[in-house]
Amino acid sequence: MAVKKDYKDQKLAEKLRDRKYYIPDSNPEFIKDVEKIGQTAAHMCYQCGTCTGSCPSAPRSSYRIRLFMRKAILGLEEEILTDPDLWLCTTCYSCTDRCPRDLAPTDAIMAMRNLAFKRDIVPRNFLQTVQLIYKTGHGVPNNDANRAARKRLGLEAEPETTHKYPEYLPGIRRILDHYRLKENADRILAEGE
Amino acid sequence: MAEVKKYEEPRIGVFVCHCGTNIAGSIDVKAVMEYARTLPNVAIADDYQYMCSTPGQNKIAEAINEQKLTGVVVAACSPRLHEPTFRNATKAGGLNPFRFEMANIREQNSWVHMHQPEEATAKAKDAVRIAVAKASLLEDLIPKSVPVEKAAMVVGGGVGGMQAALDLASAGIKTYLVEKTPSIGGRMSQLDKTFPTLDCSQCILTPKMVDVYRHEGIELLTYTEVEAVEGYIGNFDVTLRKKARGVITPAEAEARGIVGGGCTGCGDCATVCPVIKPNPFELGMAPRKAIYIYHPQVSPLIYTVDFDSCVKCGLCVEACDTKQAVDLEAKDEFMTVKVGTVILALGYDIFPIEKKFEWGYKNYDNVITSLEFERLICASGPTGGHLIRPSDGATPKKVAFVLCAGSRDNTGVGKPYCSRFCCMYSLKHAHQIIEKIPGVVPYIFYMDIRSFGKMYEEFYYRIQDEGAKFIRGRVANITQDPVTKNLHVNAEDTLLGRPIDMEVDMVVLAAAIEPTAETEKTRRLFGVSCSQDGWLLEAHPKLNPCGTTTAGVYLAGVCQGPKDIPDTVAQAEGAASAASIPIHRGEVELEPYFAVCMEDKCAGCGLCVNQCPYQALSLVEKEGRTVMQVTEAKCKGCGTCGGFCPGGAIWMQHFATPQIIAQIDAFLLGGEQ
Numbered sequence: 106m107a108v109k110k111d112y113k114d115q116k117l118a119e120k121l122r123d124r125k126y127y128i129p130d131s132n133p134e135f136i137k138d139v140e141k142i143g144q145t146a147a148h149m150c151y152q153c154g155t156c157t158g159s160c161p162s163a164p165r166s167s168y169r170i171r172l173f174m175r176k177a178i179l180g181l182e183e184e185i186l187t188d189p190d191l192w193l194c195t196t197c198y199s200c201t202d203r204c205p206r207d208l209a210p211t212d213a214i215m216a217m218r219n220l221a222f223k224r225d226i227v228p229r230n231f232l233q234t235v236q237l238i239y240k241t242g243h244g245v246p247n248n249d250a251n252r253a254a255r256k257r258l259g260l261e262a263e264p265e266t267t268h269k270y271p272e273y274l275p276g277i278r279r280i281l282d283h284y285r286l287k288e289n290a291d292r293i294l295a296e297g298e
Numbered sequence: 299m300a301e302v303k304k305y306e307e308p309r310i311g312v313f314v315c316h317c318g319t320n321i322a323g324s325i326d327v328k329a330v331m332e333y334a335r336t337l338p339n340v341a342i343a344d345d346y347q348y349m350c351s352t353p354g355q356n357k358i359a360e361a362i363n364e365q366k367l368t369g370v371v372v373a374a375c376s377p378r379l380h381e382p383t384f385r386n387a388t389k390a391g392g393l394n395p396f397r398f399e400m401a402n403i404r405e406q407n408s409w410v411h412m413h414q415p416e417e418a419t420a421k422a423k424d425a426v427r428i429a430v431a432k433a434s435l436l437e438d439l440i441p442k443s444v445p446v447e448k449a450a451m452v453v454g455g456g457v458g459g460m461q462a463a464l465d466l467a468s469a470g471i472k473t474y475l476v477e478k479t480p481s482i483g484g485r486m487s488q489l490d491k492t493f494p495t496l497d498c499s500q501c502i503l504t505p506k507m508v509d510v511y512r513h514e515g516i517e518l519l520t521y522t523e524v525e526a527v528e529g530y531i532g533n534f535d536v537t538l539r540k541k542a543r544g545v546i547t548p549a550e551a552e553a554r555g556i557v558g559g560g561c562t563g564c565g566d567c568a569t570v571c572p573v574i575k576p577n578p579f580e581l582g583m584a585p586r587k588a589i590y591i592y593h594p595q596v597s598p599l600i601y602t603v604d605f606d607s608c609v610k611c612g613l614c615v616e617a618c619d620t621k622q623a624v625d626l627e628a629k630d631e632f633m634t635v636k637v638g639t640v641i642l643a644l645g646y647d648i649f650p651i652e653k654k655f656e657w658g659y660k661n662y663d664n665v666i667t668s669l670e671f672e673r674l675i676c677a678s679g680p681t682g683g684h685l686i687r688p689s690d691g692a693t694p695k696k697v698a699f700v701l702c703a704g705s706r707d708n709t710g711v712g713k714p715y716c717s718r719f720c721c722m723y724s725l726k727h728a729h730q731i732i733e734k735i736p737g738v739v740p741y742i743f744y745m746d747i748r749s750f751g752k753m754y755e756e757f758y759y760r761i762q763d764e765g766a767k768f769i770r771g772r773v774a775n776i777t778q779d780p781v782t783k784n785l786h787v788n789a790e791d792t793l794l795g796r797p798i799d800m801e802v803d804m805v806v807l808a809a810a811i812e813p814t815a816e817t818e819k820t821r822r823l824f825g826v827s828c829s830q831d832g833w834l835l836e837a838h839p840k841l842n843p844c845g846t847t848t849a850g851v852y853l854a855g856v857c858q859g860p861k862d863i864p865d866t867v868a869q870a871e872g873a874a875s876a877a878s879i880p881i882h883r884g885e886v887e888l889e890p891y892f893a894v895c896m897e898d899k900c901a902g903c904g905l906c907v908n909q910c911p912y913q914a915l916s917l918v919e920k921e922g923r924t925v926m927q928v929t930e931a932k933c934k935g936c937g938t939c940g941g942f943c944p945g946g947a948i949w950m951q952h953f954a955t956p957q958i959i960a961q962i963d964a965f966l967l968g969g970e971q
């Protein structure tokens with residue numbers, strides 16, 4: 106286990122924190138859960154970096170898909186689930202297209218998000234998106250600027266979605282209710298973290 | 299032998315091996331041995347730490363003598379490993395070696411049931427019971443000897459095939475070297491320098507090519523392909539197609555009565571030929587004529603007409619003048635040669651790397667393969683040794699090398715294996731540009747640098763010291779600047795954990811290699827297996843790396859799996875040595891597992907004749923009756939005919955019906971009679 110050092114100064118404590126990898130700090134079951142949910146053989150990653158090299162998020166953020174694969178193999182569950190970077194994948198699937206080991210890093214990331222959600226670790230904006238979908242059927246609902254732009258292009262103001270056919274909204278809500286997504290989002294947001 | 303025999307009272311000895319803890323770790327060896335003692339016909343049962351050791355083998359011989367055994371069973375590893383060992387031990391005890399039966403309780407039992415000791419022990423008892431049932435019915439068999447033709451064939455004239463042919467011929471064996479292209483030399487003649495010594499490839503290869511050409515023991519057959527193969531070890535009849543070359547050698551001219559005629563390699567013909575085609579030797583980067591040689595060092599130095607593009611204008615015939623070497627009416631010729639053993643040295647091709655479209659090969663001008671790099675950096679290549687950008691002829695100052703391009707790839711598009719020499723030749727390429735282009739920087743994108751050979755790690759050290767930059771990360775994709783035709787190489791520097799967008803002038807893809815298109819056809823002609831990835835399959839990866847499961851056929855060079863020149867030459871020498879053994883012995887013993895016709899039962903219907911995949915059966919007249927006859931040397935003992943014969947007239951030696959029934963009974967009845 107990591108050695109605790111008691112520095113009064115918070116900054117110093119963080120700077121001098123024990124950063125070694127200790128087996129007891131890891132959860133060997135974690136990678137198995139990720140593989141079961143993500144349906145990809147994540148333990149076969151050989152750290153080539155093709156995923157990060159393909160990732161549109163990587164050059165714009167500290168998000169490194171390869172590092173998540175690495176940490177998952179080593180069972181660094183806490184570190185992964187509490188890392189805000191986990192939520193920076195755009196699900197573009199570029200990494201999955203190119204991974205030479207034929208893995209689906211995207212699906213591994215989705216699996217880890219899934220596991221984080223189970224522990225109520227979700228960024229607020231994701232939860233608000235859930236609420237928006239529940240309300241409008243859209244993560245990004247139509248707005249006036251968009252409507253004007255659509256008209257300029259000769260399109261109808263509302264797209265062929267729940268915006269135009271609100272009668273389908275109950276169906277969407279039933280799905281969200283079934284997975285208790287809305288309920289959980291409301292609860293976590295209300296609890297304030 | 300041919301009639302159903304009356305067996306003597308069987309007395310079987312059973313020996314159970316511990317194999318250290320390999321078997322005894324999960325199987326209760328003592329219990330299996332005790333169980334064997336209860337089986338019918340078992341005269342003695344014993345166990346030992348290592349049955350294959352000298353004391354273990356002595357136990358068998360002693361028991362045969364003391365107990366007057368008629369058969370021996372050893373329960374141990376796979377027969378592939380130690381059947382020959384225990385047959386020898388059986389023979390040493392004075393029994394016919396074919397009175398031995400093996401029960402595999404290691405590979406097929408203890409190793410796979412490591413955590414189920416009880417079930418494993420029960421299964422081992424079954425295996426022993428079945429083996430005893432068969433051993434009780436085994437009979438004496440005498441292997442046949444057949445004479446071996448004192449000649450060998452090597453197919454493929456790359457550095458591997460050349461070395462094998464030189465060794466065989468120098469050992470006094472007449473050797474046919476068959477090469478499908480107009481010249482020997484293979485891929486090595488396309489290389490500029492060779493790692494790790496940086497010898498000039500042509501300088502070390504050309505003398506060898508000349509040696510091959512001049513060796514009186516070698517009959518060099520270039521522009522020739524294998525058409526058909528018949529026979530078996532010692533007696534292969536190989537039919538060759540000598541493709542119409544359209545040009546005759548001085549020897550052929552003499553045979554045709556043309557005094558002082560035949561091709562001298564002067565090249566007057568090519569000068570006048572009006573047809574221009576890309577030269578495949580230069581990977582299409584230089585032209586050749588319809589009458590051509592690949593390059594000035596070809597061996598033999600004889601021109602070849604490409605009849606697919608020749609317009610038969612006859613200008614070359616005129617230019618050749620009194621030498622009368624050009625024959626535009628030439629046709630393919632066939633010849634059949636008899637050889638005792640064969641070595642396949644078929645080499646490799648470059649994987650079509652454009653299939654990995656993210657790297658843009660064939661789409662972006664300045665993305666080339668490593669083999670194209672070899673031609674461009676070679677002084678005798680299409681640019682006289684100047685590395686230039688195909689887009690504008692400029693000298694590149696920043697060159698990216700993409701390693702593992704299409705290798706170590708499990709997507710189904712590329713190849714799952716490591717191509718084994720691309721790390722090393724890419725280091726070499728980095729050196730070559732540093733040497734030739736002042737101020738150039740090579741960037742090597744790699745996952746691992748595999749520098750495993752003698753002086754290879756030292757070579758890596760040297761190239762790093764010379765200034766090559768190493769970036770640990772596989773290239774994700776490459777894009778092209780449409781104006782400058784510069785390339786953007788996208789990857790992650792995995793050691794920094796940072797994505798990279800590197801603009802370079804040129805990209806060299808260290809493309810994977812794969813078996814040639816004809817390898818599949820050629821291996822089928824010789825009955826050789828291949829592994830999943832298409833490379834030819836050796837008899838044993840560690841203990842018989844040059845042999846195949848087809849007796850008399852051996853492997854050399856890359857066709858067996860990726861390897862560099864030192865390994866190719868080493869394997870070629872191994873294959874030549876292995877292929878010369880049967881020839882020097884003069885005869886080979888064939889396993890006596892052939893089919894035997896029980897003539898009194900055979901109705902002469904002949905239905906079996908077409909069933910045999912090896913053409914081993916025929917109908918003959920004997921004492922006024924038509925009966926089937928087996929050519930024993932051709933029969934592989936596959937059992938097709940034995941299972942098929944409606945009258946049950948075919949006796950499969952060592953796998954006879956009563957023996958197999960006894961095994962099935964022993965299994966199903968659990969030892970109860």
Ligand SMILES: Cc1cc2nc3c(=O)[nH]c(=O)nc-3n(C[C@H](O)[C@H](O)[C@H](O)COP(=O)(O)OP(=O)(O)OC[C@H]3O[C@@H](n4cnc5c(N)ncnc54)[C@H](O)[C@@H]3O)c2cc1C
Pocket residue numbers: 453454455456457458459476477478479481482483484485486489491492493494522523524643644645646668669672719723726814816817820854855856857861862863864866
């Ligand atoms: C870019 C590049 C650089 C390299 N650099 C080096 C280096 O610096 N050092 C090093 O050690 N290795 C190097 N290698 C590896 C080297 O090329 C091989 O190790 C070597 O060529 C293997 O020889 P081979 O005889 O097995 O096969 P090949 O050279 O491929 O020869 C096979 C021959 O068989 C002929 N053939 C094939 N099928 C048939 C058939 N059915 N009938 C008749 N003939 C047939 C072919 O025409 C060919 O002539 C490099 C490879 C590449 C691609």
Ligand code: SF4
Pocket residue numbers: 149150151152153154155156157170171174200203204205206207208210
């Ligand atoms: S591309 Fe695949 S193998 Fe390579 S680092 Fe990413 S997940 Fe691992």
Ligand code: SF4
Pocket residue numbers: 156159160161162163170193194195196197198199200201210211214
């Ligand atoms: S799917 Fe996610 S991790 Fe993969 S490349 Fe796209 S953004 Fe990056």
Ligand code: SF4
Pocket residue numbers: 701702703705706715716717718719720721722746747748808
């Ligand atoms: S030799 Fe090197 S570059 Fe070639 S496949 Fe193997 S690791 Fe990759």
Ligand code: SF4
Pocket residue numbers: 892893909910911912913914915928932933934935936937938939940
């Ligand atoms: S056993 Fe097989 S190879 Fe032998 S004769 Fe019968 S069919 Fe032919």
